[in-house]
Amino acid sequence: MKALQRFESSRLRMNYPIVRFAPSPTGYLHIGGARTALFNWLFTRKHQGKFLLRIEDTDLERSEEKYIDQIISALDWLGLDHDGDYILQSNNLSSHQAALDQLLAQGKAYRCFYSKEELDQLRLAAEKAKKPFRVPTTYRDLSQEELNKHLQDKKEFTIRLKVPEGETRFEDLVFGNITVQNREIDDFILARSDGSPTYNFVVTIDDADMKITHVIRGDDHLANTPKQILIYEALSLPVPTFVHLPMILGSDGKRLSKRHAATNVQEYKEKGYQPKSIINYLSLLGWNPDSNEEIFSINEIIEQFELNQIQKKPAIFDEKKLNWVSGQHLQKSSIKELIEAIKDLDLTWAEHHSEDFVKKLLLLLRDRSKNIQDIIELGNIIMSNPSSYSQDELHNIFKGNNFEVIENFISGLEAEEFTQSNIEQLIDNISIQCELSLGAVMKQIRFAITTITYGPSLVEIIILLGQDTIISRLKKFVQHST
RNA sequence: GGCCGGUUCGUCUAGUGGUUAGGACUCAGGGUUUUCAUCUCUGCAACAGGGGUUCGAUCCCCCUACCGGCUGCCA
Helix, strand or coil: CHHHHHHHHHHHHHHCCEEEECCCCCCCCEHHHHHHHHHHHHHHHHHCCEEEEEECCCCCCCCCHHHHHHHHHHHHHHCCCCCCCCEEHHHHHHHHHHHHHHHHHCCCEEEECCCHHHHHHHHHHHHHCCCCCCCCCCCCCCCHHHHHHHHHCCCCCEEEECCCCCEEEEEECCCEEEEEEHHHCCCCEEECCCCCECHHHHHHHHHHHCCCCEEEEEHHHHHHHHHHHHHHHHCCCCCCEEEEECCEECCCCCECCCCCCCCEHHHHHHHCCCHHHHHHHHHCCCECCCCCCCCCCHHHHHHHCCHHHECCCCEECCHHHHHHHHHHHHHHCCHHHHHHHHHHHCCCCCCCCCHHHHHHHHHHHHCCCCCHHHHHHHHHHHHCCCCCCCHHHHHHHCHHHCCHHHHHHHHHHHHCCCCHHHHHHHHHHHHHHCCCCHHHHHHHHHHHHHCCCCCCCHHHHHHHHCHHHHHHHHHHHHHHHC
């Protein structure tokens, strides 16, 4: 019977995983957190499980309400939707207390009357003697009488777990079998002297209460896992499956921190990266599908995602590759999609232009941009009438301030019908007349019209902006520069 | 110090007891293009080191080095 139950429950857990992402609201959602959230999310979306969001707000000193909103909106922007409302860890205090009482009552935890200062001294002494420090188990098995005496003295105490003899082993889905000798683990603290429960304890209780089947988190928690397993076991709670993800590092190979370029998800939104690009790139960090393909839609990633293909070694976040991924996705994006993404960043962009104009402009910009911000900026340059020119470039491009090309171009445009073939013909003629290469002629015209020397096809820009705008810009340019 | 992990081009990675160790990004060069970008072609570039096991190790075992985590009344 029991075996059958175990079988049933493991089957259930296989089919309907419940996972959680558990950020603490002490800062913005950063790239590393986003990756953890993503892998949790991918796993549940693939297996029709539940992706829960738990806000670990028990560090009252550092937690801030505004960060909760920011984390949620960043996840939302990425499209990593969680199931149900988010859960506040601070709402589960009574369960933490109950578990603590239970462990105490069952003699699986005990009150330890060492003060922090005493322990610090012992720790220091051990260090000096180059011996490994162990918390003494002096108070582990006090008689009721001794215990009462200490309590009557109002002596402060912490609550520690009685770590049993033996070893603790588990199979991590990424790192494989891990075994730790329990004698390497101190009777660690479950509750501080002010009664508040510690991280390892709270996480365990919450995960159990939320019926988490797969704990997917950063590998900085790998070494905490045996402790948490000891807590599950002390409380006879089912132990979830653990999946530790290798860290994401900065370009210097160190843990991602403020020192690195951009770590905040919000910054990538502002820079104009699309969520699908971020997700595609992040998914490739530490994971890869069984193919040489690298550009995927989100659904394709979900389809192919497997936890057991995750890498063990940490990965460095490479903005150059992100740019490439982003450019690839941009080229696949529809005009409608681009317009929406642009509006997200800048509501006033191209507001005085017709829908048709915007479409044609985006068609010109899409293939040469890495992100939405690139499109906005290049577009702005093309759309706005120049107010000033770089003098250095101007002298460089117009040797001896000779504006013959521009003047000829203006009179040519005024004389002919404004069509693509006429304009091309005109440029050809000027090239011959002025004895300049086609490239040199176009460079001069491009610069006069847009102030820059790069960008989409010149003739297409001219057609798009229209005869009046072009002639007026060229005339102003000549006035300005002579 | 102790414990637990990790290590394939600069970066992300594939891979196998016998391979010219594959792909992608970056970089360099060529082609396409009016420019820039795209696209395309070519090139540079890696099994951390040392011992074993083996006919043969990048792959299996051990040691070393380096990196990371834990060793907190932080999370």
